[in-house]
Amino acid sequence: MLRLPIIVNDFLDIFRKNKFQIFVVGGAVRDLLLNRNVDNWDFATSATPEEILKLFPVGFYNNKYGTVTIHLDKSLFEVTPFRQEGEYKDQRHPDKIEWAKTIEEDLSRRDFTINAIAFDGKKLIDPYQGQVNLEQKLISAVGDPDKRFNEDALRLIRAVRLASELGFLIEEKTRLSIAKNAHLISKISWERIRDEFFKILSSNHPSEGVLFLRNSGLLTFIIPELDVCFIIPQKSPKRHHIYDVGTHLVMALKHCPSKDVITRFATVLHDIGKSSTFRRDDKSGLITFYNHEVVGTFMVKKIADRFRLSKNQKDKLVKLVQHHQFTVSELQTDKAVRRFITNIGKEYLQDMLDLRYADRVGSGATPTSWRFELFKKRLIDVQKEPFKIADLKINGHDVMKILGIKPGKKVGEILKSIFNDVEEGRLKNERSILLKKIEDFKKL
Numbered sequence: 001m002l003r004l005p006i007i008v009n010d011f012l013d014i015f016r017k018n019k020f021q022i023f024v025v026g027g028a029v030r031d032l033l034l035n036r037n038v039d040n041w042d043f044a045t046s047a048t049p050e051e052i053l054k055l056f057p058v059g060f061y062n063n064k065y066g067t068v069t070i071h072l073d074k075s076l077f078e079v080t081p082f083r084q085e086g087e088y089k090d091q092r093h094p095d096k097i098e099w100a101k102t103i104e105e106d107l108s109r110r111d112f113t114i115n116a117i118a119f120d121g122k123k124l125i126d127p128y129q130g131q132v133n134l135e136q137k138l139i140s141a142v143g144d145p146d147k148r149f150n151e152d153a154l155r156l157i158r159a160v161r162l163a164s165e166l167g168f169l170i171e172e173k174t175r176l177s178i179a180k181n182a183h184l185i186s187k188i189s190w191e192r193i194r195d196e197f198f199k200i201l202s203s204n205h206p207s208e209g210v211l212f213l214r215n216s217g218l219l220t221f222i223i224p225e226l227d228v229c230f231i232i233p234q235k236s237p238k239r240h241h242i243y244d245v246g247t248h249l250v251m252a253l254k255h256c257p258s259k260d261v262i263t264r265f266a267t268v269l270h271d272i273g274k275s276s277t278f279r280r281d282d283k284s285g286l287i288t289f290y291n292h293e294v295v296g297t298f299m300v301k302k303i304a305d306r307f308r309l310s311k312n313q314k315d316k317l318v319k320l321v322q323h324h325q326f327t328v329s330e331l332q333t334d335k336a337v338r339r340f341i342t343n344i345g346k347e348y349l350q351d352m353l354d355l356r357y358a359d360r361v362g363s364g365a366t367p368t369s370w371r372f373e374l375f376k377k378r379l380i381d382v383q384k385e386p387f388k389i390a391d392l393k394i395n396g397h398d399v400m401k402i403l404g405i406k407p408g409k410k411v412g413e414i415l416k417s418i419f420n421d422v423e424e425g426r427l428k429n430e431r432s433i434l435l436k437k438i439e440d441f442k443k444l
């Protein structure tokens with residue numbers, strides 16, 4: 001027996017007391033049946049938007065779909081009058097929205113069977129066997145898939161998104177129809193594609209989602225640069241690679257420890273420059289991708305613009321791809337390690353390390369190595385050392401006092417010289433040691 005939280009039951013009661021029909025629908029019923037957490041509650045009602053607003057004047061309504069949004073407690077309630085849709089001519093928007101009289105009509109215009117179940121608080125209304133598909137872990141279109149994807153092409157990628165979030169497969173007829181109609185996705189705005197694609201990346205099964213996009217032909221319309229990577233081989237003598245570039249990128253995504261969507265995006269794009277830098281030496285058979293990170297940087301800038309990323313998102317994506325080839329040699333100087341931190345930016349350091357981890361595991365390598373561990377330790381250590389003169393444990397006053405000199409150029413020069421010694425590792429940044437060092441300048 002499904003149980004609704006008290007706040008939701010009370011909400012339903014207010015409508016019923018006013019003689020309106022109301023049902024919990026969509027993702028909320030689906031997630032209740034799956035025992036998943038629900039924070040966004042979708043409702044369908046016989047009330048009109050105006051009538052809903054009379055009951056809940058705090059509601060917010062400015063939407064062409066007639067949805068009234070109400071924030072109660074920490075939950076979001078979205079109430080939509082029963083709908084029936086008119087004709088679609090542009091694969092995006094119904095030409096006009098018409099209200100329906102019954103919940104059954106409303107359910108018939110919903111996208112997938114598992115999203116087309118209604119619950120009135122006591123019984124489930126499930127005309128399309130959504131519960132059977134939930135049991136089978138299958139995404140199936142309501143009715144004729146070709147017709148449904150032609151009405152609204154966003155459903156093509158919503159199917160993949162739901163499958164990735166729920167760990168479901170897509171039912172065969174629906175799957176074949178997605179492949180057949182994949183080109184229609186180009187009718188959808190990049191913002192809406194991005195929102196769904198980012199949900200795929202953030203889901204529990206992002207690599208399966210991207211592989212499905214590839215296999216269904218959707219990827220070639222969304223990120224053609226990634227699509228071509230699946231035909232770029234990289235197995236060659238003396239190289240550790242076991243996968244083609246595309247499979248490697250998807251495997252890296254699978255193992256990316258970060259939940260951050262931009263870090264995951266960077267992970268699945270990091271080698272994107274390999275498609276145009278591929279070279280195979282005729283004699284040795286050796287495959288190389290010189291400067292692929294430079295080419296890749298240009299490519300992800302374009303992808304970021306296409307996906308309408310914010311300035312910060314773009315900056316992060318570009319930096320992670322641009323610097324993903326960093327070396328972790330024990331022979332690097334502290335200065336080089338610091339330069340690495342400055343290049344990436346402290347705020348993205350963990351993301352960069354997560355990408356490297358994903359890159360390693362996604363190539364079939366061990367998760368770490370002693371060099372990688374040493375490098376991570378050095379990142380912490382060098383950050384304890386000063387980056388700027390102001391971080392030294394001494395300052396100009398100490399110099400003037402010990403040397404008995406007045407403010408001037410000389411004070412700065414002495415600090416700079418000591419700073420260099422600390423940065424190069426010749427001196428430790430400890431006050432007693434640096435005070436003693438100032439004494440050396442007495443002789444000069």
Ligand code: ATP
Pocket residue numbers: 025026027028040042109110111112115116152154155158
């Ligand atoms: P979640 O909220 O977890 O992202 P959801 O399934 O609730 O998933 P919403 O976008 O909130 O997704 O949509 C609510 C419901 O509206 C869906 O469950 C579905 O029944 C219906 N719906 C949403 N988008 C479409 C669409 N493009 N075509 C048909 N029905 C749709």
Ligand code: MG
Pocket residue numbers: 026027028040041042
């Ligand atoms: Mg929802």
